[in-house]
Amino acid sequence: MITGELKNKVDKIWEIFWTGGITNPLEVIEQFNYLLFIKQLDEVETRKERDANILGIPYEGIFPADCQQYRWSKFKNLGDANEIYDLMMNGVFPFIKNLHPDGESAYSKYMGDAIFKIPTPALLTKVIDGIDGLNLEGDSKGDLYEYLLSKLESAGKNGQFRTPRHIIQMMVELVKPVPSDIICDPAMGSAGFLMEAQQYLRKNHQDLFLNAEQREHFNHEMFYGFDMDRTMLRIGAMNMLLHGVDDPNIEYKDSIDMYSILSSTTHRKTLIDNLVNEAMQYGIDGINVDFEQISLDCGEHYIEFIRELSIPCRANGIVLSVDNYVPTGYTNHYNRKEQGIVADYVIIMGYDEHYAGSAEAGSVASINFVEEGIKQTVEQVPANKIINAVPFYTRIWSTTGTDVSSQAVGMTMAQEYIKAHNIETVWDEETCQNYGEYMDGDTYNQVWLEDADSIKVKLNVMENYGIGGVAEWRLGFEKPEIWDVIGEYLDK
Numbered sequence: 001m002i003t004g005e006l007k008n009k010v011d012k013i014w015e016i017f018w019t020g021g022i023t024n025p026l027e028v029i030e031q032f033n034y035l036l037f038i039k040q041l042d043e044v045e046t047r048k049e050r051d052a053n054i055l056g057i058p059y060e061g062i063f064p065a066d067c068q069q070y071r072w073s074k075f076k077n078l079g080d081a082n083e084i085y086d087l088m089m090n091g092v093f094p095f096i097k098n099l100h101p102d103g104e105s106a107y108s109k110y111m112g113d114a115i116f117k118i119p120t121p122a123l124l125t126k127v128i129d130g131i132d133g134l135n136l137e138g139d140s141k142g143d144l145y146e147y148l149l150s151k152l153e154s155a156g157k158n159g160q161f162r163t164p165r166h167i168i169q170m171m172v173e174l175v176k177p178v179p180s181d182i183i184c185d186p187a188m189g190s191a192g193f194l195m196e197a198q199q200y201l202r203k204n205h206q207d208l209f210l211n212a213e214q215r216e217h218f219n220h221e222m223f224y225g226f227d228m229d230r231t232m233l234r235i236g237a238m239n240m241l242l243h244g245v246d247d248p249n250i251e252y253k254d255s256i257d258m259y260s261i262l263s264s265t266t267h268r269k270t271l272i273d274n275l276v277n278e279a280m281q282y283g284i285d286g287i288n289v290d291f292e293q294i295s296l297d298c299g300e301h302y303i304e305f306i307r308e309l310s311i312p313c314r315a316n317g318i319v320l321s322v323d324n325y326v327p328t329g330y331t332n333h334y335n336r337k338e339q340g341i342v343a344d345y346v347i348i349m350g351y352d353e354h355y356a357g358s359a360e361a362g363s364v365a366s367i368n369f370v371e372e373g374i375k376q377t378v379e380q381v382p383a384n385k386i387i388n389a390v391p392f393y394t395r396i397w398s399t400t401g402t403d404v405s406s407q408a409v410g411m412t413m414a415q416e417y418i419k420a421h422n423i424e425t426v427w428d429e430e431t432c433q434n435y436g437e438y439m440d441g442d443t444y445n446q447v448w449l450e451d452a453d454s455i456k457v458k459l460n461v462m463e464n465y466g467i468g469g470v471a472e473w474r475l476g477f478e479k480p481e482i483w484d485v486i487g488e489y490l491d492k
Helices: 005-021 027-056 066-070 079-099 106-111 122-131 140-154 165-175 192-204 206-210 212-220 230-242 256-260 267-281 295-315 329-334 336-342 367-378 411-420 452-464 483-489
Strands: 183-185 225-228 249-252 286-289 319-325 345-349 385-390 393-400 402-408 426-428 433-440 443-449 469-473
Touching: 005 027, 005 122, 005 140, 027 079, 027 122, 027 140, 066 079, 106 212, 106 230, 122 165, 140 183, 140 336, 183 192, 192 206, 192 225, 192 230, 206 212, 225 230, 230 249, 256 267, 256 295, 267 286, 267 295, 267 329, 286 295, 295 319, 295 329, 295 336, 319 329, 319 336, 336 345, 345 367, 345 469, 367 385, 367 452, 393 411, 411 443, 433 452, 452 483, 469 483
Parallel strands: 183 225, 225 249, 286 319, 319 345, 345 385, 385 469
Antiparallel strands: 393 402, 393 443, 426 433, 433 443
16 A cells, blocks of 8 residues: 555645646656656666676666666756756657667557657656655555556546556466466556566566576566557556566557447356356455446347346345446437346446546536436436435646646545635535636636535435435545535435
8 A cells, every 4th residue: 555655745746747737647647657667767777787796797788878868867966957858858758769679569669659748847857856756665666556547547538447456466366377377468557467467476486587488488478468548558568668577468459349248148148157256255245337338239238238147146135236327318228227127226427527538627517417317317217226426526627728628636635726726616506516716827727626515415416306325436535524424314
């Protein structure tokens, strides 16, 4: 688990990016990773130089003699912000992009279209100072990546989702990989599972590097990772290289063809059997189905999957719930009416009215948006089977001309933002939220707060419709007093 000290340092660096004009969470993480990679590359080089010197053996380093100025330990001390920026733009960044000039490795394949986006020398030096202060010994590096990726979960429909690190560790320890295995992560993200697997092998099979065949297999044939996001492919390739895997097989690929899985009776049965068996093995109370962006031609197969899953769930006392967008014309094929017949609960994801990719700023969940979602669902599903999910996050919007961006933050950070910028908030009757705004040069900043006041209004609407309960997205973003508000609702 990430320490409070490291978390605070990362949050400060995130704030530096944000106030410096880079507000897209994925871009922040990408630029953050480039600089982390540059720092860690120098640290790896220093360690190998030291080991070679102790052993008295020659070492051909990553940095040639005429590129020593590109090392983190060298340029960070230049002092002049403009000189550092020029060196980064014209020297360091092109250098790391071309570490594997043959163009055949995963690294060279996905670093080719990498873009350095830090806009000013001042911002760059602030970020360098912040990253230089990070102590990333031992497990803290993995903790850092997990914390950074957790920030993407609240990024809206375009967000990325990660498996918590302790779960990854458990999976690897259960699988117990051996040097002859081939290991694949079909949705690799930052390659966390692959990195944990290689660490397990290094710890438990230290002699594999003494065998030339095993060493070759480890570096070139063992690790496969697929993803649909080229940013994550770049991050994954960088991480694997830093962790000593020279040439992993990292590819752009959609590993999940939802139609081929759901349209096949055999595939549905296999998936259902595995889900139910796992739930029973670990004593899990329920199964929540969250399939999003289901195509129109897949709709009938999706609802058949829900029907078939409901049978063993009911037979084994497993609660079945199904997540849904707020009803719209383009999601009718999700067939909420049928879900209400076969499932125990139909959950409305009552948020993302305005999300990361929205063309204009606005509330995450205005009261009219929430009520309309409940009203339309009640027309199709028994009220006692409906659960409405409320957001624990707020979007802070910045509009410059036609350029609109936002960052999703938890309730505490939203309040800190209000305080830091001396924003006076007023109750907005239209959204039933506390609203604030301020100008920063040419940039118009807006925030519709999710807090105890807004959540209480949403809960009152839910009570009026007599629905079955409330869910939240996501835990950890709330302030403690929210639970008092929710507790009052549940006690009624």
